[in-house]
Every structure is written in C-alpha cells, then in structure tokens.
Amino acid sequence: MATLSSCPSTETEYSEDDPMEVSEASELENHPIQSVKVYGPKDYKEKFNPDDYLNFYYSNDAMPQGARVSLFVLPIFAHIMEETMAPDERFSMIDIGAGPTIYSAVCFRKLVRRIYLTDYVQSNLDVLDHWLKKTKPFDWSRVITVVKRNEGGKAPNEFEIAKIEALARQKVNRGGIFHADVHQEKVCPFEAMSNREYDIMVSIFCLEAACSNYEEYRQAMKNMTNLLRPGGRLILGSVTEDSCYVAGMRSQQNPVVFSLLHLTEQEIVDCLEECDFDMETMRKYALNHEGVLYLMVSKRPRPKLTYTPGRFIRLS
C-alpha cells in the first residue's frame, strides 16, 4: 500500500536519456533523470497541478499500483462515528485541504447531511466544481469501488458506483466548495462559513504541506480546529518524519515535488492537546514503515456552567 509518495533524492543529478516506468517516487531514485526542484508552501497556487496529482494518485491506472491508505482508514472511522454519535450530533463535515479530491465525501456520504470541501488552490476548487456540476468530472469509479469494498460486501457494479457518487454529490451540493487558508485566523473567509461550527472535520496531508515550521503548524492547527464545534470529531491524516512528496508527474521523467514539514507523532499529539482535544478519546491508525498516521480525536465539550447568584461556576 502506498500513501503520499516520498520524494526522490534532491542531490541526484538525473540524465535525460534514461526512460522508466514510474509507479512510486522511491523508484525515481533508481532511475536518475534530472535534478528535482522542491517547491514549498508558498508555491501551491502557482505549481500545484490538480490533474497531475489526481492522475498520479487516484486515476484508474494509478490505483492498482498502491491503493491509498485513506480509502481504508476513513471508512473505518466513519463506521465508528455512525455507532458512537447520534444523527443530530453529526449534521456537517468539513474537509480542510481536500485538494482536487472527493474521496472524503464518498466515505462520509451516509454519515452526515452536509459536506463542505475546501482548499487553498483555485484550480483544485475548479476541479471540485466540475465534479459537482458534472461538467468535466474526474473518473472516481476505482476509488469508489475500493471504499465500498472496505465498507463491506462485494465490489459494486456500475449502477451502484453511480448511486454512491450521486449521494456524495448531493451532500456536497447541500454544503459547498470553498476557499480555505489554514494560515488565516478565519480559515474560510466567507461569512456563512466562518460563523459556523462543524460536527466533523477531516484534514488529510494538508497541514504538513502548508507549513514550513512547527510554530506555523501549531497556529494553523489552532485556526483550522476553531471551526470544529466543542465535542466534534477531528480526523487528521499526517505524513510523519518526511520532508517532501511527489505531487504528480509533469511528464514521465519529470516529477513535481513539494516540501513537507518534518513532524513526529509526539509533536502532532502535543499540538492537538494544546488545541483542546481530549487525548483519551484518540484512536490511531499508523503505518510506521510508510510514515503515515491517522488520528480520530474528540474536541473537549463546552464546559457546563451553572448559575449561582452573582457568578457562574464551571462544572467540568
């Protein structure tokens, strides 16, 4: 199984005349092509290409080479939430830094009534819009098949795949597609968005891509999780202890590489604690050899206040 493909060695000088088959970035190390430039958080608007990213990770061709771990973990977390949260506690879900992907909407389609997909890069939002309006939709059938298999049962047929996608689309239609920047105090600047609190928040491989140091990461986590209601659940997918990833192939010999903030599990956990999460509720799914960590954790509920003449007393 593969997650985000870690980057090829940037010290390597690559030669032009060494063609290769690319499936994993690690293979690039064995097939030198050309020197690789690593883009940073400030380059997303200019250099992140949604088509390259989708083709590299989620296309029907790419999927058999390494099913994405998120498609295994999110359905498990969705199932746990279905069992442990009442329907009126799980009205809305927001995905922060969804990129051009809709798999979180597929995984949560039955759990919530409204789904909000957000990202920083306009071209990602355009791809999501095209999917929503069916104007130029990416083919998500392989991804939907994997998700459905992980929910249990046999592989869905064409009709069932279309039904699953339609339900995900309906839920995103009720919510929406919005710009987000985790570095802003108001992560989603639209009035209707920023004044709202969400029941469930998903953010997969976003913060470590968006931040260049730990201080920035802590602030971005705070900004982002302010949108989650007290008592709500966060699902955080993180790449740990890695410094860059392949965001697609511009051509067969030309990977697009972005930096990642090097994070340890302890740093992530400390940060969540600071942001008022109850770490006793944390559930973890880790693939250490892949350097990937998925956490589900509840935000502490609002303290109950009781009034005695003259003052409020905090009960919990």
Ligand SMILES: C[S@@+](CC[C@H](N)C(=O)[O-])C[C@H]1O[C@@H](n2cnc3c(N)ncnc32)[C@H](O)[C@@H]1O
């Ligand atoms: C590695 S991709 C992850 C995309 C998707 N969540 C997935 O699982 O495939 C990182 C995403 O973070 C987004 N991003 C980068 N900087 C951001 C920022 N300041 N605020 C919100 N999202 C940002 C990028 O546009 C990109 O879509």
